[in-house]
Structure formats: structure tokens, C-alpha cells
Amino acid sequence: xxxxxxxxxxxxxxxxxxxxxxxxxxxxxxxxxxxxxxxxxxxxxxxxxxxxxxxxxxxxxxxxxxxxxxxxxxxxxxxxxxxxxxxxxxxxxxxxxxxxxxxxxxxxxxxxxxxxxxxxxxxxxxxxxxxxxxxxxxxxxxxxxxxxxxxxxxxxxxxxxxxxxxxxxxxxxxxxxxxxxxxxxxxxxxxxxxxxxxxxxxxxxxxxxxxxxxxxxxxxxxxxxxxxxxxxxxx
Amino acid sequence: xxxxxxxxxxxxxxxxxxxxxxxxxxxxxxxxxxxxxxxxxxxxxxxxxxxxxxxxxxxxxxxxxxxxxxxxxxxxxxxxxxxxxxxxxxxxxxxxxxxxxxxxxxxxxxxxxxxxxxxxxxxxxxxxxxxxxxxxxxxxxxxxxxxxxxxxxxxxxxxxxxxxxxxxxxxxxxxxxxxxxxxxxxxxxxxxxxxxxxxxxxxxxxxxxxxxxxxxxxxxxxxxxxxxxxxxxxxxxxxxxxxxxxxxxxxxxxxxxxxxxxxxxxxxxxxxxxxxxxxxxxxxxxxxxxxxxxxxxxxxxxxxxxxxxxxxxxxxxxxxxxxxxxxxxxxxxxxxxxxxxxxxxxxxxxxxxxxxxxxxxxxxxxxxxxxxxxxxxxxxxxxxxxxxxxxxxxxxxxxxxxxxxxxxxxxxxxxxxxxxxxxxxxxxxxxxxxxxxxxxxxxxxxxxxxxxxxxxxxxxxxxxxxxxxxxxxxxxxxxxxxxxxxxxxxxxxxxxxxxxxxxxxxxxxxxxxxxxxxxxxxxxxxxxxxxxxxxxxxxxxxxxxxxxxx
Ligand SMILES: [Cu+2]
Numbered sequence: 001x002x003x004x005x006x007x008x009x010x011x012x013x014x015x016x017x018x019x020x021x022x023x024x025x026x027x028x029x030x031x032x033x034x035x036x037x038x039x040x041x042x043x044x045x046x047x048x049x050x051x052x053x054x055x056x057x058x059x060x061x062x063x064x065x066x067x068x069x070x071x072x073x074x075x076x077x078x079x080x081x082x083x084x085x086x087x088x089x090x091x092x093x094x095x096x097x098x099x100x101x102x103x104x105x106x107x108x109x110x111x112x113x114x115x116x117x118x119x120x121x122x123x124x125x126x127x128x129x130x131x132x133x134x135x136x137x138x139x140x141x142x143x144x145x146x147x148x149x150x151x152x153x154x155x156x157x158x159x160x161x162x163x164x165x166x167x168x169x170x171x172x173x174x175x176x177x178x179x180x181x182x183x184x185x186x187x188x189x190x191x192x193x194x195x196x197x198x199x200x201x202x203x204x205x206x207x208x209x210x211x212x213x214x215x216x217x218x219x220x221x222x223x224x225x226x227x228x229x230x231x232x233x234x235x
Numbered sequence: 236x237x238x239x240x241x242x243x244x245x246x247x248x249x250x251x252x253x254x255x256x257x258x259x260x261x262x263x264x265x266x267x268x269x270x271x272x273x274x275x276x277x278x279x280x281x282x283x284x285x286x287x288x289x290x291x292x293x294x295x296x297x298x299x300x301x302x303x304x305x306x307x308x309x310x311x312x313x314x315x316x317x318x319x320x321x322x323x324x325x326x327x328x329x330x331x332x333x334x335x336x337x338x339x340x341x342x343x344x345x346x347x348x349x350x351x352x353x354x355x356x357x358x359x360x361x362x363x364x365x366x367x368x369x370x371x372x373x374x375x376x377x378x379x380x381x382x383x384x385x386x387x388x389x390x391x392x393x394x395x396x397x398x399x400x401x402x403x404x405x406x407x408x409x410x411x412x413x414x415x416x417x418x419x420x421x422x423x424x425x426x427x428x429x430x431x432x433x434x435x436x437x438x439x440x441x442x443x444x445x446x447x448x449x450x451x452x453x454x455x456x457x458x459x460x461x462x463x464x465x466x467x468x469x470x471x472x473x474x475x476x477x478x479x480x481x482x483x484x485x486x487x488x489x490x491x492x493x494x495x496x497x498x499x500x501x502x503x504x505x506x507x508x509x510x511x512x513x514x515x516x517x518x519x520x521x522x523x524x525x526x527x528x529x530x531x532x533x534x535x536x537x538x539x540x541x542x543x544x545x546x547x548x549x550x551x552x553x554x555x556x557x558x559x560x561x562x563x564x565x566x567x568x569x570x571x572x573x574x575x576x577x578x579x580x581x582x583x584x585x586x587x588x589x590x591x592x593x594x595x596x597x598x599x600x601x602x603x604x605x606x607x608x609x610x611x612x613x614x615x616x617x618x619x620x621x622x623x624x625x626x627x628x629x630x631x632x633x634x635x636x637x638x639x640x641x642x643x644x645x646x647x648x649x650x651x652x653x654x655x656x657x658x659x660x661x662x663x664x665x666x667x668x669x670x671x672x673x674x675x676x677x678x679x680x681x682x683x684x685x686x687x688x689x690x691x692x693x694x695x696x697x698x699x700x701x702x703x704x705x706x707x708x709x710x711x712x713x714x715x716x717x718x719x720x721x722x723x724x725x726x727x728x729x730x731x732x733x734x735x736x737x738x739x740x741x742x743x744x745x746x747x748x749x750x751x752x753x754x755x756x757x758x759x760x761x762x763x764x765x766x767x768x769x770x771x772x773x774x775x776x777x778x779x780x781x782x783x784x785x
Contacts, residue, residue, distance in 0.1 A: 029352065029761070030353035040356075040425055043424075047455060051421070051455045054457070054460055058459065065486070148473070148474025148476050163484055165477075166476065166478070169476045
């Protein structure tokens with residue numbers, strides 16, 4: 001039911017006129033052609049990302065309000081985070097956005113060997129990011145910076161531990177929310193890598209790679225906001 | 236106003252040909268329903284499950300009105316009463332009113348109205364139903380385990396520190412439900428943008444589509460905020476971190492801001508689709524094009540935008556800045572303008588129309604009358620000084636029941652009657668239906684009008700006992716609730732009866748315009764035999780109107 005062969009040839013951007021239609025077209029039955037299916041997929045992701053902005057917007061607003069109200073305590077708490085590790089992670093994630101952008105381009109050009117290599121690189125970079133994040137979390141645990149569970153760290157006089165705990169709550173809430181998004185993205189890339197290797201994509205049909213790319217860039221941009229907001233408060 | 240009673244059009248009496256495949260008889264068995272990706276079948280799944288939730292919420296209301304029949308708290312304890320009104324609110328708002336029109340009528344109609352074979356993401360659509368069911372089951376489990384007593388507003392710090400009820404279970408149910416709304420709304424937005432039939436430009440879209448589109452925007456931009464707010468609430472309750480609890484350094488007003496940032500727009504999630512239904516009903520049964528199509532269409536968008544800027548009118552007595560209150564008050568007045576535009580346009584459409592007083596139109600009249608009362612009393616509440624007097628009284632309770640029950644449920648019932656022939660291929664019994672509409676209208680007003688008076692006289696909401704001088708009005712209200720309950724039960728019986736014994740409807744029993752009437756009833760699995768092409772605006776009922784638009 002989901003793979004009727006009803007393609008009007010030659011309506012796709014990038015479709016070469018001489019190219020024979022692939023044997024197994026992935027056109028779902030509710031669409032007229034692959035062009036419409038592609039448009040639907042990308043718009044769907046854009047709309048989803050709009051809700052995502054509001055999803056992160058709620059806790060970011062709360063964080064901004066308390067950051068303004070308890071700014072000294074928040075700065076003191078922020079100093080406990082490792083800027084080098086955070087910066088390294090920013091570089092790693094920006095690197096993965098580059099590999100994603102190249103993968104999308106390669107897919108459009110039909111170079112699917114490069115696509116699989118670049119997607120693989122993206123997955124490796126994503127895993128590295130999460131590994132560094134896990135390392136940071138374990139340091140936080142050792143230092144007693146886990147709000148509500150193990151918040152035993154010593155603070156210099158004048159710093160209200162409650163407010164520092166609030167900072168760390170938002171730190172974990174936001175970075176964990178981000179990490180969950182990373183995990184979803186990594187799962188998506190793993191599926192897409194498999195499909196690429198099985199030859200499911202062509203010059204005519206590679207929208208899933210583009211859509212996953214949109215998502216990945218968004219997750220990357222979120223981190224670009226989180227890094228200065230959480231790590232660089234003292235500057 | 237010229238009036239005429241229009242019998243269901245005789246010309247369309249072609250009986251359903253034996254052996255014709257439609258979406259209902261194409262396949263049988265539980266599997267074919269539980270794994271379907273057909274938007275029409277998913278609409279039926281929603282219809283059944285949402286009706287069940289309506290009955291659950293209604294049972295809580297029965298107990299509330301029984302308790303309030305006498306002044307002392309004699310039927311249930313104060314604690315039980317707190318749980319009853321909370322669960323009534325949670326079930327009715329989150330599991331009935333918010334999803335009902337988009338998920339049942341919207342799911343069924345959006346692809347049909349725009350000439351598409353299905354929604355853009357059929358499997359996501361099915362997933363949204365499973366997400367809804369998961370949320371509903373989690374919330375029901377929390378209710379069976381002991382319920383929740385915070386009020387549907389979950390205000391902190393009571394909900395995070397003092398309440399000894401199943402706050403997190405209920406909150407998780409509501410949170411899961413939010414994802415179901417988001418998936419449905421995303422599907423609608425993409426479908427309306429990308430799947431319209433050839434020639435179906437934006438200004439040829441039926442107004443139900445415009446209002447569904449505006450509703451979807453609100454769902455997409457509002458729901459994530461309540462999701463995150465409930466997560467923060469659960470975190471505070473579990474971990475004891477002062478996000479909202481002032482004793483731990485948090486700010487309870489922040490919770491209210493975040494909560495109402497979603498929950499005021501949520502009112503428009505309930506009312507906008509209802510307005511879309513009423514626009515369809517009014518034009519069909521006055522056999523005239525809608526007056527001021529563009530105004531009605533853009534009023535939906537205006538409501539969606541302005542609706543996001545008025546949430547502070549729930550917080551006039553919370554300690555929020557007076558200046559903020561004044562601005563919120565002004566903006567709340569402003570948001571009444573597009574609603575009023577719609578009411579005027581419906582009235583103007585009826586003017587000099589050939590009005591057929593069929594059941595769906597009776598419900599539309601009910602909507603217009605009750606929504607107007609609810610809207611105008613909303614202005615009373617949006618006035619900062621008056622609000623201090625009636626805040627947290629039965630005046631507020633009456634006001635929002637006029638909007639939600641008098642508005643949304645009336646329109647939903649009207650829409651259900653109007654599209655029932657399309658959904659099932661059968662007509663409902665007109666006489667019984669008119670009787671039902673009348674009972675509901677009378678019962679509704681008897682239930683809720685006395686509450687305006689009670690509130691103005693100072694009876695506070697959310698108490699299980701009250702001063703003896705309020706008893707007469709409370710007995711009236713409880714009596715009205717009995718009538719209202721009977722009114723809602725009646726359609727459940729005759730709708731079921733009509734499935735077997737109703738008259739064959741034919742493709743277009745109302746002689747209406749609109750693509751959904753251009754296909755057979757019930758529609759075939761892929762909606763249209765051939766993809767329709769659209770050459771005219773909607774609601775063209777006469778040669779003259781066709782000539783005017785050229
Ligand atoms: Cu409001």
C-alpha cells in the first residue's frame with residue numbers, strides 16, 4: 001500500500017532526464033509524485049522544529065529569569081563547569097554539522113559512497129560529543145553537583161547553595177534535553193546509514209537525508225546557544 | 236429572513252449500490268482498525284475513545300452537582316470533592332475539549348475538504364491516536380489509584396509540596412496527550428500547505444480548514460510550553476528543587492505565567508475549530524455564501540496570534556504588576572474583536588437566506604447565542620477592577636462553561652449531525668435530533684445561568700459546601716445538569732440506531748457545496764475516484780453568486 005509505482009518522471013529537481021526510474025520507487029500512496037512527497041517531508045520537519053523552539057524556549061525563559069534574579073550565585077555555579085570540555089564539544093558538534101551538510105550535498109549529487117562515509121563520520125562525532133558530556137556529568141557527580149540527589153559541593157561565602165542548585169538544575173535539564181535530541185538524531189543516522197548502504201536512495205529520492213540534516217543542524221544550533229548561556233556566565 | 240424547511244434533497248436518493256467499496260466495508264476485524272492509516276478510520280477511533288472520556292468526565296460532573304444540591308458537605312468529603320472537580324476539569328479539558336473537533340471532525344474532513352487522498356503523514360496520524368490512548372490510560376490509572384486534588388491548573392507550590400494525591404501521574408498523562416495534539420496539528424499544517432487539490436487556492440478553502448489551520452498553529456506553538464512546564468513541576472515535586480516553590484527560592488508566579496501561556500490559547504484550541512464548524516453550518520443551511528469570507532478567515536488567524544498575548548488576565552490577583560495587568564486587560568478586549576466579527580458575519584449570512592431549520596443549524600444557533608453570552612461575560616472578567624470582585628467565584632465557572640460547553644460542545648454536536656451522513660452513509664432521525672438539541676439548550680442554560688448569579692453574589696468556586704441562601708440557585712443548576720445529561724444521552728442512542736436503521740444518505744443530503752460532498756457516503760478508501768479540480772470559491776449556492784465571482 002505504501003509503494004505504488006505512480007511516478008511522473010522528470011518533475012524532480014536534480015532528476016536527470018536520461019536517468020531511468022529506479023526499480024523500486026518509495027512513493028507513498030497519498031502523494032501525486034516524489035516532488036510532493038519531498039516537499040511534505042521537509043515542511044514537516046520545519047514545522048516540527050518550530051515546536052522544538054518553544055520546547056526549549058520554556059526552560060530557557062525560566063533560566064533567564066532566575067539568572068537575572070540570582071546572577072552572582074549563578075555565576076559562581078557556572079564557574080564549576082569545564083569551559084575547555086564545553087568548547088571542545090562545541091567544536092565536535094560544529095564538525096558534525098559540516099559532515100552532515102556535505103552528506104546532504106553528496107546525496108543530491110548521487111555520490112552515495114561519500115554519503116555513507118560522511119554519515120558514519122557524523123555518528124562518530126555525535127558519539128564523541130555524548131562521551132565528553134558523560135565525562136562532564138561524572139565529574140559533576142564526583143563534586144556533588146547533582147541537584148536534588150547529591151548536591152553536597154562547598155561554596156564560597158556569600159553564595160546561596162539553593163540558588164546554585166537551581167543553576168545546576170537548569171544545566172542538567174537543558175543539556176539532558178539536548179542529549180536526548182542527540183540520541184534521537186544518532187538513531188536516525190544509523191537507520192539512514194543502513195538504508196544508504198542498501199541502495200535505497202537515489203538522486204531522485206534522498207529527502208530523508210535532507211530532513212535528518214535539518215534536524216541535526218537544529219540540535220547543533222541549540223547547543224550553540226546553550227554553551228555560552230551555561231558555561232560562559234562569568235565572562 | 237425568508238424561511239423554508241428543506242427536506243433532505245430527494246434527487247440524491249440513489250441507494251448505496253451493493254458491493255460498492257467504502258472505507259467502512261473495505262476490511263473487517265479489529266486488526267484492520269487498530270493498524271489502519273486511513274484518516275477516516277482514525278477519526279472513528281478518536282470518536283469512540285473521546286466519547287468514552289466525555290462520559291468519564293460527565294460522571295465526575297454528576298457527583299459534583301449531586302453534592303451541591305444541598306448546602307452542607309454531606310455526600311462526599313472536602314478532600315474527595317477536590318478530587319472530583321479536578322478530575323472533571325482534567326478529563327473534560329485535556330482529553331475531551333482540546334482534541335475533540337480537530338481529532339474527530341478534523342481528521343475526517345481535512346483531506347476530504349481539500350481533495351486529498353489522506354493526510355500527509357498517515358502513520359503519524361495513527362501514532363497520534365496511540366499516544367492519545369496512552370496519555371488517557373495513564374491519567375485514568377492515576378485517577379483510579381486515588382486521583383488528584385490540585386484543580387486542573389496544577390498551581391504550585393500546592394501541587395509540588397502540599398498535595399498528597401497523584402499529581403505526577405496525572406501530569407504525565409496530560410504531557411503525553413500533548414504530543415498527540417502536536418502530531419495531529421503538524422499533520423494538518425503540512426497537509427493544508429502541500430496537499431490541496433488542483434485549483435484549490437487558499438481563498439477557495441472552506442472556513443473550517445482556515446480555523447483548523449489557525450488551531451494547529453496554536454497547538455504547535457503552545458503545547459510544548461505546557462509539556463515543559465509539567466516536566467518542571469514533576470522535577471520540583473520529585474527532587475525538591477525550588478523552581479516554583481518560594482520556600483526554596485523559586486517563583487510560583489512563574490508557574491502561572493508558563494501555565495497560562497499555553498492554557499489561555501488552549502481556549503482557542505477549543506473554540507476556533509468550533510467556529511469553523513459553525514461557518515460551514517450557517518452557510519449550508521441559509522443556502523448563501525458566507526458574508527465576508529476574508530474577514531472570517533483572517534479573524535481565525537488574528538485570534539490565534541492575539542490569543543498568545545492575553546494570558547495574564549488569569550493573574551490579576553496573583554501579585555503580577557498592575558501595569559502588566561492593564562496591558563493584558565486591553566489585549567483581552569482586543570481579542571474579542573475578531574470573535575465579534577465572526578458573530579456579525581454569521582448573522583449577516585443568515586440575513587435574507589433561505590434558512591432551513593435542520594438540527595445542525597439549531598446547534599449553530601445555540602453556539603452563536605451561548606458563545607456570545609460567554610464572550611461578553613469574558614469582557615466583564617477582563618476588566619481588572621470587576622475581576623477582583625468575581626475572581627474565583629461561580630461567575631468564572633459559568634463564563635467558561637458558556638464558552639466551552641455552550642460553544643465548543645454545541646458546535647461539535649452540530650458538526651457531528653451535519654457530517655454524520657458522510658461518515659456513516661446514514662441519516663440520523665431528524666425529529667429525535669431536534670428534540671435532543673432542544674433538551675441540551677434548555678438543560679445547559681438551566682445549569683449554568685444560575686451560576687452567573689451565584690458568582691456575582693459571591694459564591695466561591697471549588698468548595699463542597701456553601702451558605703444556605705445559595706441553595707435555590709444551586710438546586711436549579713443541579714436540575715439543569717440532569718436535563719443536560721439526558722440531552723447528551725439521547726444522541727448516543729439514536730446515532731447508534733441510525734447505523735443500522737437510518738435512511739440512506741446519498742452523497743450530498745444537504746445539497747451543500749464543498750468537496751467532501753462531491754464523493755460518495757461513506758467515502759471510498761482513498762476519498763475520491765479521481766482527484767477533483769476546483770474552479771470556484773466555496774459556498775456558491777446560486778447562479779447569481781457564481782456570476783459575481785466570475
Ligand atoms: Cu484566558
